[in-house]
Amino acid sequence: MDEPHRHTDVELxxxxxxxxxxxxxxxxxxxxxxxxxxxxxGMPHRLVEVEGEAEFVYVTxxxxxxxxxxxxxxxxxxxxxxxxxxxxxxxxxxxxxDRLFFERWVAELATGDPEARRTVLLELEARxxxxxAGVVPVPARTHPGxxxxxGAGQVERIARFLGESYRRPLTVAExxxxxxxxxxxxxxxxxxxxGIGVWDYVIRLRVSHAQRLLxxxxxxxxxxxxxxxxxxxxxxxxxxxxxxxxxxRQYRVR
Numbered sequence: 001m002d003e004p005h006r007h008t009d010v011e012l013x014x015x016x017x018x019x020x021x022x023x024x025x026x027x028x029x030x031x032x033x034x035x036x037x038x039x040x041x042g043m044p045h046r047l048v049e050v051e052g053e054a055e056f057v058y059v060t061x062x063x064x065x066x067x068x069x070x071x072x073x074x075x076x077x078x079x080x081x082x083x084x085x086x087x088x089x090x091x092x093x094x095x096x097x098d099r100l101f102f103e104r105w106v107a108e109l110a111t112g113d114p115e116a117r118r119t120v121l122l123e124l125e126a127r128x129x130x131x132x133a134g135v136v137p138v139p140a141r142t143h144p145g146x147x148x149x150x151g152a153g154q155v156e157r158i159a160r161f162l163g164e165s166y167r168r169p170l171t172v173a174e175x176x177x178x179x180x181x182x183x184x185x186x187x188x189x190x191x192x193x194x195g196i197g198v199w200d201y202v203i204r205l206r207v208s209h210a211q212r213l214l215x216x217x218x219x220x221x222x223x224x225x226x227x228x229x230x231x232x233x234x235x236x237x238x239x240x241x242x243x244x245x246x247x248x249r250q251y252r253v254r
Contacts, residue, residue: 004044006195008204009060010079011041012127014102018054022047022084029084031056036098037086038131040079042159044195057102059109061124062208067163069125075132080156088134101127117215154179155193158186162198166205167229172198206230207243214252221248 004023013020014036021030024045031037039045042063067076078085087094101123108116157179162170165178175198176183191197196204210228213219219227225236240248 004046004195006044007041007060008063008201008208009041010038010063010066010128011058011060012036012038012102012124013056013058014098016055016057016099018050018052020047020051020054020056021049024082024084027082027084029086031084031086034095034099035086036094036102036131037084038079038128039084040082040159042080042194042201043082043155057106059102059105059120059124061121061128062205062212063159063163064166064205064209065121065212066128067160069128071129071132076160077156080159081153085131087131094130098127112215114216121216154181154186154189158190158198159194159201162202162205166202167209167227169229169231170202202229203239204243206236207240210236210240210248211244211251214248224248 013031015031015033017033019030019032021028022039022045024039024043028048029037029039030049040063041060075085087098105120105123108120158175158181161175161178172183172187176186179186181189187198190201194201206229210224210230213224213227217224221236222233225233228236230236230239237247240246240251244251
């Protein structure tokens, strides 16, 4: 990747061949062949190294859905602070099955079949719970310009609050109050750490929520807009088209 990029999801990677390395929020992490790793893609990240004939697959899940799983809060914090977390090396069962599952998830998600997607979500939930139950940190190296530990913790608190609250109306004052920071400072800190403003991030969370409902339910578009936190159908359509490049109806029938 020439430049760091970001999206609001939690991303799971599995390396089929070779090795890869990311820089996430100023910290470097490496994943070897046969290794699985997970990170929060809301933190600016960049693939900086590809070793040999590297090949890997990845699956993303919406941050809001991930937060609703209720997994170990310490695991959530590690992800939201920008850590690349890999599966325990001594988990032989995971090592034997991860490749099969990841390849199957990618193939089944590509079909667009709603029932297949529901099955994948259940399997993804189980894999994320196992990640949380037995993970080891990838050795990290701080790069120039990386956030301080305190700054990363504040960004994590803001991201967690937004991920839990995006479906209702929010104000700058409420965001600052929820994390114990001056509202203006909270906005500035989040944009510096994540690379996009709070409100753009909230819109992306809402669109991500709508995408999941469009693919896994038959709910009317107006109800999806309201359930995702949009104040009107018009604002929902504008945001969805801007971020996804198509209308909600077109996205549903793809």
